[in-house]
Amino acid sequence: MPVRLSTVLERAQGLGLHDHVGWAFDEPGQFRSQAGDFLAEGLRARQRVMYIGGDETAAPAGIDGLDAAVARGQAQVTSVSVMYGRDEPVEPERQVEVFAAAAEQALTDGWTGLRVAADVTSLVAGERQREAWIRYEHLADRFMAGHPVAGMCGFDRAVVPRDTLAEALCLHPVLNPAASGFRLHTTAGTGLGLTLAGEVDRGNRQVLAAALRHARPAPEAGRLAIDATALTFIDHHGLTAFADYAAACGATVVLHTAESSAARMIARLVPMSGLEVRVVSP
């Protein structure tokens, strides 16, 4: 069963295939350096690596032997406008196919997988492209969970509006500190369920509502199970995001939590229609 990390990291190190990292940075040099660490691990693991810079001149920093890797076809350095077009929104489903084809090609060429780091700031900075890209973030996350690929998405805090930044980052299972209070991502393994980790309160309840809108998880037989065993806090404000989503898709959201959880405590006191909290044994 594919393993993937769900955590918060100070450095983009120790990451493998299936991992999907969201990185908020304050100036582009920080991202080039973190992406350099991320991609260097891929080169060592005989994966094909790709760096997609925010502009044509950007390159990852600190990778020994990058030029040689480019020369032998293991590494590629390109830009967002070349990969995703300059002004048009991406088509999320089609973009996953492009990603899948690139992954397939990497395997065909003899590499063990595909690892991509991209500065996607410009893809969420504009209102026209934003929704499509954030939807793609989740579709890409589903793809990464089940295929030999890994991705790292960089977002410039100085450029991306605050709410957009939160909505895009929270769909990544791995984040740098202070990026988002919670993470809603595809669960490790092939079931393609969703995991909610971290903390949700009044302050980021709207972000959770947006994350559900972007991820659009489909209920099965009227029920939508979410693994919330790593959700360390949620209050009644946060739970209403699930109740609202349940109402919107006419299903019951079932949160799986530890025996003692804030979610369970609230659900017993304030029953919400369309929301169920179930205890799972660790």
Next chain:
Amino acid sequence: MRSGAAADRSGYFHETAFYDSGEEFLALIVPFFTDGLEAGEPVISAFAAANQSLVRDAFGAGSGIRFVDGDSQYARPAGAIRRYRELFGEYAARGAHQIRVAGDVPHPGAGAPWDWWARYEAAVNRAYDSFPVWGICPYDVRTTPAHVMAEVRRTHPHIAQGRTHAGNPAFEDPADFLRARTDTWYDPVEQSPPALELLNPAPGQARSAVDAVAAAAGLTPDDRNALRLAVSEAVANGLLHGLPPVVVRAWPAAGRVVVTVTDAGDGPADPYAGLIPAERPVGDGGLGLWISHQVCAFVGLDRAPGAFTLRLIAGRLD
């Protein structure tokens, strides 16, 4: 048709009574329950162990009285209101014309802080008024402190003595009573310097800092979750609705953690806040303080000029 003294009333008929012996207690409760049973009304006995066994002995088995464990029913006032409203609602739905209930309300004589029970005694005048309930809250004058007796007289519109039931001229409008009073009880551990003091923390910071204190104090996972919920909501409310600065302090003690959240505002405007859930959609405000009242071992609303302090205790009160 309701039987007895509440016959021509609608809603909640809220009485107190004072007794100084087991005989006097039974002289009040036996006729009260007997008349209800004879009229075919549901009768609920929710006393603590000592009085409960007096009632059981007086009525024997198969009397038809519903015995509710007083210690758990009266563990917290907001919980008592929630469970009673469920219970009354069930009886009312089955067509009960009147429900008779009596129980021991906790106070310092029984080892519990009085403040939130004083608020309970005022708030239930409204909380139970949508049900045909006749309730008696008898107080034992041998153990009830004078300041408790004084507030009991101000919160019950009726007083019973044996078989007589009279209006109480000292009764005050519950909302006025609640607006005018403040919860002043504090935990003795607060006399020492706090283990934690935070100025204007974000709710998440306050949660994790307080939880570290709670973990070190050995609180159970449920008590830790309760405290994090209550602290998070208190800080968010202080920042959103109160006035700065918002100061969080925490004291660990044996088996419990005391947290105070102080801001420079006046506290919640709703006099029933915390005890009766606001009749608004979930998330529209007011519910957080009610949840805190349901899960903490004590919640105090301490209103001083220019300083509102929410006192939250999780764990076991000694």
